[in-house]
Amino acid sequence: MLAAGLSVIFGLMDVLNLAHGSFYMLGAYVGLTVLGVSGNFWLALIAAPVALGVIGALIEVVFFRRIYREGHLMQVLLTFGFTLVFVDLIRWRFGPQTHSLPTPPGLEGAVHILGVSFASYKLFVILFASVVALGLLLAWRRSRVGAILRAGVADREMLGLLGIDLKRVFTGTFAFGAALAGLAGVVVGPYLGVYPGMDESILVLVLVVVVVGGLGSIEGAILGSLLIGLANAIGPLVLGGFEAASIFAVMAIVLLVRPQGLLGRRQ
């Protein structure tokens, strides 16, 4: 989900968004706050992407709109600045300690399949992520918005000439990417905890996924996350002590064979 958001933002808008991890963290904290007030996990799951969509749109309109022409260096500086600001805001408001989102009722235990135990919540996450991925894929392939986005990735100027309001498309895309990141933040809350610094720990992984999958392609993001997830799980068993290496080995191989990523478009 994270990767899909980042990938589309980069592919369409040509913006390198290092603050994507921050959106994920903010989503988790919005979830935490909503849960604290309402006690309802599902409400938090809806509130976080909505809130992040709004935040994303605001940031796009106020800041990004001004620097599309300035090149990647400016974008990296700006978005890196955002990561610092967000993490300090979070620390100031919520403190440095780790919070944990409670596992939603009905998903606390474990399920035993063929003598192997799976955490119910983890199965739910897998199911939920698959549904979101499928939904994204369908929207990307079949819907009008998906067509506009794909056209935008392929040729931005042409899209503008066709009379489509690029500004609105950009704002929408950015907000949507942020919302996806916010959603991901809540979903992992009961599993990985919520703490300042969770943004950094995920960002590198997401960037690897995007590079492996190919920029500007939802399918690529999904494929990339599956591959990296597998490498992450199998790596320690096969290569004990070289977990990190296994992920980057996959990335290196992909870059050697297909520099544009598995499903990326040729530059």
Added chain:
Amino acid sequence: MAKSSDAFLGLGLDDALTRRQVLQAGLAGAATIGLAACGQAEPTGGGATGPDFKVGAVLPSSKVYAELGTSITNGMKLYFDKVGNKAGGRKIVLLLEDEEATPDVALAKTRKLVEQDNVDMIAGYVASPDAVGARDYLDQNAMPTLIANAGANVLSRAKKSPYIYRASFSNWQPSHPMGAYVAENITKKVTLLYANYAAGSEAAGAFKETFTGTILAEVKPPLNNQDYSTYISQIRASKPEAIYFFLSGTDANNFFTQAKQVDLFANIKVTGAGFGVEQDVTQAIGDKSPVGAITGLHWAYTLDNKENKDFTTAYKSRYGRLADVFAMQGYDTARVIAEALNAVKGKTDDKPAFLKAIAAVKFKSPRGDFRFDSATNNVVNPIYIRELVKDPSLGYVNKVKTTIASVADPGQ
């Protein structure tokens, strides 16, 4: 840069300045500004006669160990405020710098405190690599230093320095007594689980020194791991009767949460080094805490002594949360500084005498009897074997089962 330096020094030379001179001028300027800033930050207090005693604290306020750093800082402030920020007739001023969790950053911050702020003493270091990385610089500059957490054994052994004392623990101390205890009282079939870095492997090594049973497997996730499912499968596959773990901070949060979700501990007992079940973790994960876990540590929240009651009560009322072992270490670190200052009546110009005073500090700490070992410059204190319980009023806290008096690092 060169121009403003010229103006600053009032030099009329045009081409004669070397790069080195410019740098020196710049440094002097920065130092002046730094000092001026410190001067403004000082609270005005009465009674103290000598110049301010400046303690430079290198502690993380960001990154993975932010929470530990905050606890230690809170503990130090709590003690310094308790003694009115004065000792030996001198006002104590605490200057904080962010250690992050990066050795080169920690070293740069240390240099800044020593060279620009002219501190009288350095305290802090949460991550072992940061303390080891700063060690040579501190040693060469003969800077009196108190380590407030970093447990790397080597700092009490091959890399011991006459200027560096440790008020926290060595990684060896909490785990060494646990090997014998687990083998005699719990089980002889154990799988080890530890974060794959210095502290983890040193703790596991100390455990193995006294454990007489069989180690079925050693599962070694990297530091700052997120998903533990692979490691949980490895533990299951080795079919142990208990695990012995060394994980702390977010690693412990993630592991215990995920282990609970697949009911790993239905018939596997939990034993380990106590950091992973301290209040910072149990307050974060609540009912996912591994109740019944048997762990070794140099403190427990529920220790029944007057100093600990005073400390935990004062901490709770000031910060609104339960103290943890890191806060206790900060509290003791501050106390060592104050006691040593009192002993030399604030005269720290005679450095050997001041270091001697640090070495001789001895008091009743919340953890029990506190003193330094002259052979290692490391703290000697009791190790408590504790059980994690759910207390109706305090929540998840550790209760002491057995006490091992005065455990000292072997120094080699």
